[in-house]
Amino acid sequence: MNEPLYYPSGEPRRLIVGISGATGIAYGVRLLEVLRESEVETHLVVTRPGLMTLNYETDLSRDDLYALADHVYPENDVGAAISSGSMLTLGMVVAPCAVKSAAEIASGATQTLLTRAADVTLKERRRLVLMVRESPLHTGHLRTLTEASEIGAIVMPPMPAFYPRPDTIADMIDHTVGRVLDLFAIDHDLSPRWTGKPA
Numbered sequence: 001m002n003e004p005l006y007y008p009s010g011e012p013r014r015l016i017v018g019i020s021g022a023t024g025i026a027y028g029v030r031l032l033e034v035l036r037e038s039e040v041e042t043h044l045v046v047t048r049p050g051l052m053t054l055n056y057e058t059d060l061s062r063d064d065l066y067a068l069a070d071h072v073y074p075e076n077d078v079g080a081a082i083s084s085g086s087m088l089t090l091g092m093v094v095a096p097c098a099v100k101s102a103a104e105i106a107s108g109a110t111q112t113l114l115t116r117a118a119d120v121t122l123k124e125r126r127r128l129v130l131m132v133r134e135s136p137l138h139t140g141h142l143r144t145l146t147e148a149s150e151i152g153a154i155v156m157p158p159m160p161a162f163y164p165r166p167d168t169i170a171d172m173i174d175h176t177v178g179r180v181l182d183l184f185a186i187d188h189d190l191s192p193r194w195t196g197k198p199a
Helices: 025-036 048-057 062-066 099-107 113-123 139-150 169-183
Strands: 014-019 041-046 071-073 091-097 127-132
Touching: 014 025, 014 113, 025 041, 025 048, 025 091, 025 169, 041 048, 041 062, 041 113, 048 062, 091 099, 091 113, 099 113, 099 127, 099 139, 113 127, 127 139, 127 169
Parallel strands: 014 041, 014 091, 041 071, 091 127
Antiparallel strands: none
16 A cells, blocks of 8 residues: 555544546545545545536535535645645545546646645655546547556546446446545445456
8 A cells, every 4th residue: 555654543544535527426426425434534625627517417515515525625725734745644536537637637737726635645655546537538648647657646447347237327336436445445345346256
């Protein structure tokens, strides 16, 4: 794991969750719901396009979304706690991650608190997961994602798996969110694990 070497036992386990304007906000919402039931403290930043997508794709209000997190920051608050590496975290997940956000992260030319927090996560050698939602991808997108990977990000497009034989869209979302939680060693029971043969 790419967790900080110094993480006192009395320090809360924290995870930063970023939501940008790509389609697929259900992944970020579900991640926050699951973490709400865990002992992991969540720190949320949502971009303005992310709030637009919330309105397009769900029946949740902005306040409903914010209520799922322990701490919420405006996207323009570049002096927030999550903009400093001195705040200890397990890392960060951007769910979903727009290609524009990935490009800012890959270049280091951050413009919002979301991309600044991601940049800090990388410089502190903590785990950064980018759930990139775009298809198809042109060569420029692929180069951007390669650059993000080369500087330490984990590029994890939310691609549904069918071997668990999902019955609903919620089942597919849970499987993907579970795989994200695995990357941070956060316990969950969102979906069955592959054992070498079908369930």
